[in-house]
Amino acid sequence: MEWKIPSLEELEHYVWRCTACGTCRVAYDFGPPPFYAPICPAGEEFGFEGNMSSKGKIAFARGILDGTLSFEDPAFLEAIYKCTVCGGCQTQCQLDHKPFIPEIIEGMRRKAVEQGYGPLPPHKNLVQSLKSYDNPYQGPRRMRTDWMRPFKKAGRPIKDINKEPAETLFYVGCTGAFNKQAQGVPVATASIFQKLGIDFGCLGQNEVCCGSTAMRVGDAEAFKRVATQNLETFRKLKEEKGVKRIVTSCAGCYRAIKKDYALASDYEEIMDGLEVIHTADFLHRLWKEGKLTFKGELDMKVTYHDPCHTGRHLNKFRVDTEGEELWPGAYLDVSEEECLYDQPRELLKAIPGVELVEMARIRGNSYCCGGGGGVMTGFGDWAAKNAGLRIAEGMSTGAQHMVSICPFCHYNLNAGAKLIGSEMKLYDLTELLDQVL
Numbered sequence: 232m233e234w235k236i237p238s239l240e241e242l243e244h245y246v247w248r249c250t251a252c253g254t255c256r257v258a259y260d261f262g263p264p265p266f267y268a269p270i271c272p273a274g275e276e277f278g279f280e281g282n283m284s285s286k287g288k289i290a291f292a293r294g295i296l297d298g299t300l301s302f303e304d305p306a307f308l309e310a311i312y313k314c315t316v317c318g319g320c321q322t323q324c325q326l327d328h329k330p331f332i333p334e335i336i337e338g339m340r341r342k343a344v345e346q347g348y349g350p351l352p353p354h355k356n357l358v359q360s361l362k363s364y365d366n367p368y369q370g371p372r373r374m375r376t377d378w379m380r381p382f383k384k385a386g387r388p389i390k391d392i393n394k395e396p397a398e399t400l401f402y403v404g405c406t407g408a409f410n411k412q413a414q415g416v417p418v419a420t421a422s423i424f425q426k427l428g429i430d431f432g433c434l435g436q437n438e439v440c441c442g443s444t445a446m447r448v449g450d451a452e453a454f455k456r457v458a459t460q461n462l463e464t465f466r467k468l469k470e471e472k473g474v475k476r477i478v479t480s481c482a483g484c485y486r487a488i489k490k491d492y493a494l495a496s497d498y499e500e501i502m503d504g505l506e507v508i509h510t511a512d513f514l515h516r517l518w519k520e521g522k523l524t525f526k527g528e529l530d531m532k533v534t535y536h537d538p539c540h541t542g543r544h545l546n547k548f549r550v551d552t553e554g555e556e557l558w559p560g561a562y563l564d565v566s567e568e569e570c571l572y573d574q575p576r577e578l579l580k581a582i583p584g585v586e587l588v589e590m591a592r593i594r595g596n597s598y599c600c601g602g603g604g605g606v607m608t609g610f611g612d613w614a615a616k617n618a619g620l621r622i623a624e625g626m627s628t629g630a631q632h633m634v635s636i637c638p639f640c641h642y643n644l645n646a647g648a649k650l651i652g653s654e655m656k657l658y659d660l661t662e663l664l665d666q667v668l
């Protein structure tokens with residue numbers, strides 16, 4: 232299988248488009264009421280006018296390409312990893328490199344890895360774990376099914392899709408499977424599916440990491456290995472087990488399968504007849520069709536955090552590649568059609584007793600939890616500190632709880648709540664839905 236992952240050189244045309252205008256410093260919403268607030272976690276922590284924010288990262292790329300900057304300098308290497316690749320800057324920027332800003336940042340990281348300098352030492356452990364155990368958490372394969380135990384005990388075992396056919400593959404993801412604090416997510420997802428009578432199965436110990444973390448820290452080879460294996464598994468499940476749909480409750484896995492995997496030469500052929508859908512979207516569809524109804528009630532005031540990977544990472548940009556409308560490479564416009572902004576909100580509002588109150592920074596202007604792009608592994612203290620800022624924003628709405636649709640955000644926001652001594656409790660949308668079905 233061939234992969235078309237762009238090199239920094241292939242993105243050079245765009246690297247020179249940044250005017251250092253600083254528009255990417257804040258999120259704007261013209262309201263009403265109008266507001267503007269910081270959008271770049273790296274800028275917040277290290278100073279926007281320094282070299283750590285979005286415009287600084289693009290300047291780094293120029294330096295790498297013209298040979299004035301080298302990864303040999305440990306401080307410089309570290310600087311290119313001080314970014315959550317959240318895409319906040321991308322939403323604000325309106326110049327021609329807008330569609331490629333995260334690619335430029337990841338392109339630098341790929342170059343650092345190719346030259347033998349990157350990723351950072353903690354990321355190297357993560358990539359080594361991926362090689363040894365097929366997950367970034369250094370968890371033995373047999374532990375991948377620990378969350379399934381209560382189902383077996385209750386006489387409702389999860390179907391092993393390696394052996395039995397099923398229409399839906401529930402792709403669990405490593406965070407939900409291995410991270411104790413996030414295990415409630417697969418448990419709630421499977422419980423909902425069972426309650427709704429959905430014919431689904433899991434790969435169990437044979438599930439392999441989606442590769443998102445490797446891709447985000449620039450190890451394209453480690454990513455390609457697991458991604459190729461997964462695509463071959465999906466093909467096999469489609470042909471031999473009648474799988475028509477891959478559902479995942481993890482924002483990172485969803486983004487990887489939907490967007491990163493599309494860089495594979497065989498993607499369209501393999502995915503023909505296979506739908507990839509996030510659980511929130513899947514359940515929203517069932518609710519719209521009248522197949523999901525609420526039996527219970529929850530007396531809760533909640534706010535909703537948009538994960539970057541189910542939000543602006545799914546933006547679809549239109550670029551004037553041939554220069555037919557403006558000039559070659561001109562950015563034309565963006566569609567948010569694939570971003571999962573409305574589905575979780577509509578489901579939350581539909582739960583009897585739940586009141587949803589919004590933070591200021593939402594949807595495309597969402598403030599990253601701070602854990603993505605290898606930051607939680609590389610700079611754990613900063614990740615938690617940034618999550619604390621998001622929790623504080625959530626608390627300012629008067630909500631008691633924060634809901635999201637990503638086990639990774641869930642884990643990091645929990646760390647942030649602990650750090651600032653907040654009582655705010657984190658829930659995955661599935662955990663609330665499971666209580667009222």
Ligand code: SF4
Nearest residue numbers: 249252253255286324
């Ligand atoms: S990335 Fe875009 S918004 Fe930010 S400084 Fe450069 S041109 Fe301006």
Ligand code: SF4
Nearest residue numbers: 271285314317318320
């Ligand atoms: S991707 Fe996010 S953290 Fe990185 S420079 Fe852009 S806004 Fe800042």
